[in-house]
Structures are given as C-alpha cells and as structure tokens.
Amino acid sequence: MDVMRRGLILLMVFMILQRGKGQLFENFYSDKCPNLESIVKQEVSTKFSQTFVTIPATLRLFFHDCFVEGCDASVMIASPNGDAEKDAQDNLSLAGDGFDTVIKAKLAVEQQCPGVVSCADILALGARDVVVLAGGPSWEVELGRRDGLVSQASRVAGNLPEPEFNLVQLNTIFARNNLTQFDMIALSGAHTVGFSHCNRFANRLYSFSSSSAIDPTLDPNYAQQLMQACPQNVDPSIAINMDPVTPQTFDNVYYQNLVSGKGLFTSDQVLFTDSASEPTVNDFASNPGNFNGAFISAMRKLGRVGVKTGNEGEIRIDCTKFNS
Numbered sequence: 401m402d403v404m405r406r407g408l409i410l411l412m413v414f415m416i417l418q419r420g421k422g423q424l425f426e427n428f429y430s431d432k433c434p435n436l437e438s439i440v441k442q443e444v445s446t447k448f449s450q451t452f453v454t455i456p457a458t459l460r461l462f463f464h465d466c467f468v469e470g471c472d473a474s475v476m477i478a479s480p481n482g483d484a485e486k487d488a489q490d491n492l493s494l495a496g497d498g499f500d501t502v503i504k505a506k507l508a509v510e511q512q513c514p515g516v517v518s519c520a521d522i523l524a525l526g527a528r529d530v531v532v533l534a535g536g537p538s539w540e541v542e543l544g545r546r547d548g549l550v551s552q553a554s555r556v557a558g559n560l561p562e563p564e565f566n567l568v569q570l571n572t573i574f575a576r577n578n579l580t581q582f583d584m585i586a587l588s589g590a591h592t593v594g595f596s597h598c599n600r601f602a603n604r605l606y607s608f609s610s611s612s613a614i615d616p617t618l619d620p621n622y623a624q625q626l627m628q629a630c631p632q633n634v635d636p637s638i639a640i641n642m643d644p645v646t647p648q649t650f651d652n653v654y655y656q657n658l659v660s661g662k663g664l665f666t667s668d669q670v671l672f673t674d675s676a677s678e679p680t681v682n683d684f685a686s687n688p689g690n691f692n693g694a695f696i697s698a699m700r701k702l703g704r705v706g707v708k709t710g711n712e713g714e715i716r717i718d719c720t721k722f723n724s
C-alpha cells in the first residue's frame with residue numbers, strides 16, 4: 401500500500417514537471433511585452449510597403465526554420481564560415497527580405513522590451529502577419545519559444561521537401577514533424593503567393609520522361625507559358641509567380657489551379673493527381689472557408705515543431721548571432 405502510494409505521488413510529481421515542457425501560450429508576453437504584436441505588425445507592414453516579397457519570403461522562412469531543428473530561429477544565424485543553416489543548398493533561394501523582416505521587427509521589439517522576446521516567436525508572428533497582409537485568414541499565435549543554439553548547413557539536407565517529391569515522400573517528411581497529410585495539403589496552399597526559380601521545375605518542361613519531354617499532368621497552355629518564361633539555359637536568377645492566376649493574394653486559387661493542371665511543382669500537382677489526396681484538394685478548391693480553417697490549424701501545429709521552452713536555448717539579442 402505504502403509502496404503504491406509513494407509510486408503514485410512520484411508519478412504525479414513527474415506529470416506536473418512534464419506539463420509545462422514544450423508548451424506554448426497565446427498570452428506568453430502579456431506581462432513582459434504587452435505591445436509585442438502591434439510592434440511586429442507595424443514593422444512587417446512597413447517592410448511590405450517597400451516590397452511584396454516580404455510576404456512569401458517571411459512565410460517560407462518560418463517553414464524552413466521549423467523543419468530544421470524546430471521553430472527556434474536557427475535559420476536566422478549568419479556564420480562567418482558560411483556553414484550555418486541558411487547557407488545550405490536548400491536555403492540558397494530563401495529571399496533576403498524574410499530575414500530582413502525579422503531583423504527589423506526584433507530591433508523595434510528590443511527598444512520596448514529588451515532581452516525578452518525570442519527571434520523564433522517574432523518569426524512566428526511575422527508569418528501570421530504576412531498571410532493577413534496578403535488577404536488571408538488571421539489567427540492567434542502561440543508563443544514562448546526560445547532561440548536555438550545549433551545552426552548547421554549539414555542538418556538541412558533531407559529535412560526539407562523537394563519539388564520532385566511524390567505524395568508518399570511528402571507525407572513521410574511532414575509526418576516526422578507531427579503533421580498529417582491533411583495539414584501538408586493545407587500548408588502547400590502557401591504556394592498561392594511567391595516565386596520560384598526556373599530550375600526547380602524545368603524537368604517538367606524539357607526532360608520529363610523517355611516518352612514525353614513535357615509532364616503530361618501539366619495543362620498544355622500552362623506548359624507553353626512556362627516554357628516562354630523559362631527557356632532552356634535561362635538566367636538562373638529568373639523567378640516566376642507560383643500562382644499564375646492571383647499571384648499576390650493569399651486565397652484558395654492554388655487548389656483551383658491544381659484541378660486545372662496548373663500546379664507548378666510535381667509536389668503541387670501530385671496532390672490532385674494522387675487519388676489519396678485529390679478529395680481534399682477538391683474540397684479546398686471549392687470551399688475557401690475549409691481551406692482557411694485547415695491552414696490555420698496546420699500553421700499552429702507547424703509552430704509547435706521541435707520548440708524549445710523554459711530554460712532551453714536562449715533569447716537571442718541579435719537574431720543573426722548566438723549570444724555568446
């Protein structure tokens with residue numbers, strides 16, 4: 401009896417200790433930095449008024465940060481040796497405006513609340529703010545992340561999805577981050593804004609298979625448009641809109657494009673051509689409310705991936721450098 405009671409007490413203590421671990425809260429900074437959300441929103445809006453790229457760049461930066469070492473701003477670190485996360489091959493195309501947005505927002509936050517708010521949380525807030533600025537849905541962002549102490553280019557390969565991926569490969573890499581196929585399809589809707597360089601999909605235009613140079617799942621007119629914008633051996637710096645219909649609006653037109661054969665990457669188009677994911681694409685294409693709800697839920701889940709809380713990590717002062 402005595403042994404059982406002792407065991408029970410130990411179990412309860414263990415559960416209480418575990419409870420707060422890895423947990424985020426919407427009101428985490430309400431005492432320590434009450435104006436946080438409006439400061440970040442102001443900086444993001446100012447940056448957006450200078451360039452539209454602020455929107456896709458910040459959204460994609462959040463995704464890449466979360467999938468490598470968790471959402472801990474590890475992607476922000478600039479190493480003098482060129483061996484940090486942002487220096488990896490897969491990160492070569494991260495637009496500088498996303499980094500700049502976080503750096504500027506952090507500077508403004510430090511003026512009012514020095515040493516209190518993590519860069520990881522500022523990036524999570526910025527990702528929400530840019531979706532809203534592009535006409536997408538809004539949501540409450542969970543906060544309390546700490547900034548990571550590891551940022552290595554060698555940790556990137558294999559942790560980010562590739563544009564050539566099929567459904568199983570996409571599901572596998574998202575599942576490792578606690579995200580379902582449904583979440584993955586919703587998050588892919590981020591490709592409703594932003595740009596891609598020609599080399600990320602050129603194989604679908606010029607060297608698809610031995611029987612067909614052009615990917616037969618591409619709408620033929622869209623394929624012609626893409627070949628005009630991206631001739632073979634085009635300047636590698638050329639990038640085109642990923643959503644050819646409403647490129648600057650955060651909406652569900654991305655899914656309507658998939659239905660009409662206008663998915664830019666194999667990883668986009670496969671969501672419609674694979675019968676396991678097609679029903680969800682059809683649903684999001686015709687019900688913007690369903691897409692918005694699924695996107696919000698998936699962004700909140702994405703924001704919990706591998707987070708450091710409590711005394712883990714640090715609150716970085718300069719988002720691009722570890723404190724010591």
Ligand code: HEM
Nearest residue numbers: 456457460463493495561562563587590594595596597667
């Ligand atoms: C499902 C698997 C995914 C694959 C294979 C993928 C792949 C890519 C590729 C190849 C590009 C073009 C990069 C370039 O050439 O500059 C891109 C752009 C982009 N991706 Fe994804 N992505 C995926 C999921 C996501 C998710 C989950 C998000 C965010 C929630 C996201 C947000 C973006 C944005 C906003 C851009 C445009 C970036 C810009 O214009 O600067 N992607 N993605």
Ligand SMILES: *[C@@H]1O[C@H](CO)[C@@H](O)[C@H](O)[C@H]1NC(C)=O
Nearest residue numbers: 470576577578704705706707
């Ligand atoms: C996935 O969820 C489990 C259970 O909540 C958690 O222990 C694990 O750390 C999560 N994985 C990631 C990558 O966040």
Ligand SMILES: CC(=O)N[C@H]1CO[C@H](CO)[C@@H](O)[C@@H]1O
Nearest residue numbers: 482486487491492494495496
């Ligand atoms: C946006 C960004 O910082 N991109 C970097 C990716 O990696 C290359 C190679 O190290 C850097 O030159 C880029 O600045």
